[in-house]
Structure formats: structure tokens, C-alpha cells
Amino acid sequence: MTPILTVGAGRMGGATARGWLKAGAFAAADLAFRDPQPGLDAQAAVAKGALADPVDLTPFPTLLFAVKPQVWRAIAADLAHRLHPDAVVVSVVAGVRLAALKAAFQGRRVVRVMPTTGVAAAQGVASVYAEDADARARAHTLFDPIAVTVDLNEEGLMDAATAVSGSAPAYLYAFVEALEAAGAKAGLPPDESRALARATIASAAGLMQQTGEEPAELRRQVTSPGGVTQAALEVLMAPDTGFPHLLDQAVDAAIRRSRELGD
Ligand SMILES: NC(=O)c1ccc[n+]([C@@H]2O[C@H](COP(=O)([O-])OP(=O)(O)OC[C@H]3O[C@@H](n4cnc5c(N)ncnc54)[C@H](OP(=O)(O)O)[C@@H]3O)[C@@H](O)[C@H]2O)c1
Structure with missing residues (x-):
């Protein structure tokens, strides 16, 4: 071969x-x-x-x-x-x-x-x-x-696999970019915001891989009821505007484009 x-x-x-x-x-x-x-x-x-x-x-x-x-x-x-x-x-x-x-x-x-x-x-x-x-x-x-x-x-599932796998590293990088920018906007010096965001996301992804735990369980482990993280998650997981809604739309858009390219 x-x-x-x-x-x-x-x-x-x-x-x-x-x-x-x-x-x-x-x-x-x-x-x-x-x-x-x-x-x-x-x-x-x-x-x-x-x-x-x-x-x-x-x-x-x-x-x-x-x-x-x-x-x-x-x-x-x-x-x-x-x-x-x-x-x-x-x-x-x-x-x-x-x-x-x-x-x-x-x-x-x-x-x-x-x-x-x-x-x-x-x-x-x-x-x-x-x-x-x-x-x-x-x-x-x-x-x-x-x-x-x-x-x-x-x-037909290749289009969905492209949307949730082939293209998904870009989604994570976009998330890190946005988190770094939000940290800087909140007053962190840009270098510190960058270092904190990158290292935190890389270690969180590593933990998910090493432990094999469900992401929802890992999320619960770091979210105290009524605490700081929960306040942010109420924005990020809001039904009409948060991640579930956004990722449905993003995956649909990627699948549509994958099909167009194949025509
Ligand atoms: N990047 C990803 O994350 C990713 C993930 C999954 C699948 N893919 C697929 O991988 C494919 C390539 O994507 P890519 O991101 O690697 O694109 P890319 O960096 O633009 O690579 C494509 C290469 O093909 C070259 N090329 C153009 N005409 C050619 C010819 N006649 N003969 C041989 N090579 C020629 C291009 O040269 P020029 O730059 O000079 O035009 C370029 O170096 C795409 O079909 C994409 O769907 C990419």
C-alpha cells in the first residue's frame, strides 16, 4: 500500500x-x-x-x-x-x-x-x-x-461528521478567542487573559479525555448552586440564545454547506 x-x-x-x-x-x-x-x-x-x-x-x-x-x-x-x-x-x-x-x-x-x-x-x-x-x-x-x-x-452522515468533528477544532479556537477577548474587556491585561484562557481550556479538555467522565458531570462538579460559574452558565446555556441553540444552528449551517460543496 x-x-x-x-x-x-x-x-x-x-x-x-x-x-x-x-x-x-x-x-x-x-x-x-x-x-x-x-x-x-x-x-x-x-x-x-x-x-x-x-x-x-x-x-x-x-x-x-x-x-x-x-x-x-x-x-x-x-x-x-x-x-x-x-x-x-x-x-x-x-x-x-x-x-x-x-x-x-x-x-x-x-x-x-x-x-x-x-x-x-x-x-x-x-x-x-x-x-x-x-x-x-x-x-x-x-x-x-x-x-x-x-x-x-x-x-449522508459524512456531512454531520464534518460539522461535529472535521470543523469542530475551529469552533473551540473561536471559543478561546472570544474568552480571551472577554477577559481583556473585563480588565485583565491581554497577555494574562490569553495565558489564563488557553491553559484553562487545554487542561479542561485534557481532564475530559483522561477521566472519561461525561461533560455534563464534569460541568456539575465545577458549578456550585448559586455560585459564580452558575451565573455564567445561565447565559451560556440559555435555551433560546445559548450554546444548545447556537450549536444547532452552527451544525445545520455546516451540514448545508457540506451538501452544497458536494453538489
Ligand atoms: N483543514 C482542515 O481542518 C480540514 C479538515 C478536514 C478535511 N479537510 C479537507 O482537506 C482538503 C484540503 O484542505 P486544506 O485545509 O488542507 O487546504 P489547503 O491548505 O488550501 O491545501 C490544499 C492544497 O492543494 C494545493 N493545490 C492546488 N491545486 C493543486 C493541484 N493542481 N495539484 C496539487 N495540489 C494543488 C493548494 O495549493 P495552493 O495553495 O497553491 O492553491 C494547497 O496547497 C479540503 O478538501 C478540505 O475539505 C480539511
Whole structure:
């Protein structure tokens, strides 16, 4: 299944390579990249022995397809007649359907994966959907070393998985940004607000992972009735304006956009 050709060596194409090298899942010599302007992670892998811009694409049994949804079709059309007929296509392109990928890649086996950028630290999350068992297995070989992988049994669920997983690191970063800004507005010096917000959120997320406790239980443990935290949570959890409402709307918007990109 190696060497692996990554087409689109930007944030996600680079993050997977970085994770593989960190986890020791593949050697740099097992990797190759095609991208007019590869990102820093791909450049680092090339410095360690990965191949840049191979011309002959037939030696690659696995293609990691990591280009932007807006340009995938033209790039697939160019690759389709150059890849080995038995190559397996592992696509991380948001929204683009299996049937469309399969047609564009001239009937080759295809699997869709929706990873998070945590794969760069070999601590990502990846949703997997395939109809073909070999293609599904190939995705697991690529992503199990760098992510918690979750198999979906309906393609329609990939849009929801994108909305609650692929896109969700951005939601958390947006939360931290807003918390830092609110701290500064409340009078904390910006540097102190930044340090407090970042360290607190990272340690709270770590505690949830280490203890395996339900988030609602962890929330109760740090919320005294009638106390300071409860005053804030009454705003954050308000039925019509708080997180439950906002995240319903955010997830719906992400699912709609994921479907549009796939059309
Ligand atoms: N980033 C995430 O968190 C995330 C999460 C899940 C899935 N994804 C999916 O991953 C895919 C890539 O996203 P990204 O964030 O990594 O985007 P990105 O950083 O823009 O990476 C895409 C790369 O593809 C390159 N490219 C453009 N034309 C190409 C061509 N003809 N051949 C080869 N490479 C070409 C781009 O180069 P230029 O910059 O020069 O155009 C860029 O380096 C998307 O489909 C996205 O849905 C991303």
C-alpha cells in the first residue's frame, strides 16, 4: 500500500504526513507529494527523503486526495488517466460524494475520510465511509496510527461528521478567542487573559479525555448552586440564545454547506 502519493500538500495533506512521521507509521521514503506550493509539513517530509512532484504516478497504490473542494474535479481529471488502475483513492475533500469521486477516478476504489487537524500530532479524529471493504481497510491503515477512527455506515452522515468533528477544532479556537477577548474587556491585561484562557481550556479538555467522565458531570462538579460559574452558565446555556441553540444552528449551517460543496 506504499508509497503514498498525497495530492494537495496544504494544511490537511501536510498534517497527515507530519502525524505519520511522528507516529512512525510510515517512513519519509514511503511518501510523495504533488502540489504547486507544498506547505511546511510536506517540505519537512521532503527534506527527510519524501519525493516531491513525481511525474510517473503508476508506482503509487494509494492516493491521499487533499485538495480544496472547489478545484477537485479538474485535478481528479488530470490524475485519473495517470494513476495505476488498481490505485485506491482516499479522499479527505469535504462534501464530495463517493459516486462522484468514483466516476472521476474512472471506477477505482474510493474511500472518504473526514479527519481533524489533530492528526498532525497523531491525536486526530477521523470519520470513514466506504462501500468497498479494501478501500475502507486502506483508510484505516492510513488513519488508525494518527487518529481515533469512526466508521460511518451511511454516506449522508459524512456531512454531520464534518460539522461535529472535521470543523469542530475551529469552533473551540473561536471559543478561546472570544474568552480571551472577554477577559481583556473585563480588565485583565491581554497577555494574562490569553495565558489564563488557553491553559484553562487545554487542561479542561485534557481532564475530559483522561477521566472519561461525561461533560455534563464534569460541568456539575465545577458549578456550585448559586455560585459564580452558575451565573455564567445561565447565559451560556440559555435555551433560546445559548450554546444548545447556537450549536444547532452552527451544525445545520455546516451540514448545508457540506451538501452544497458536494453538489
Ligand atoms: N483543514 C482542515 O481542518 C480540514 C479538515 C478536514 C478535511 N479537510 C479537507 O482537506 C482538503 C484540503 O484542505 P486544506 O485545509 O488542507 O487546504 P489547503 O491548505 O488550501 O491545501 C490544499 C492544497 O492543494 C494545493 N493545490 C492546488 N491545486 C493543486 C493541484 N493542481 N495539484 C496539487 N495540489 C494543488 C493548494 O495549493 P495552493 O495553495 O497553491 O492553491 C494547497 O496547497 C479540503 O478538501 C478540505 O475539505 C480539511
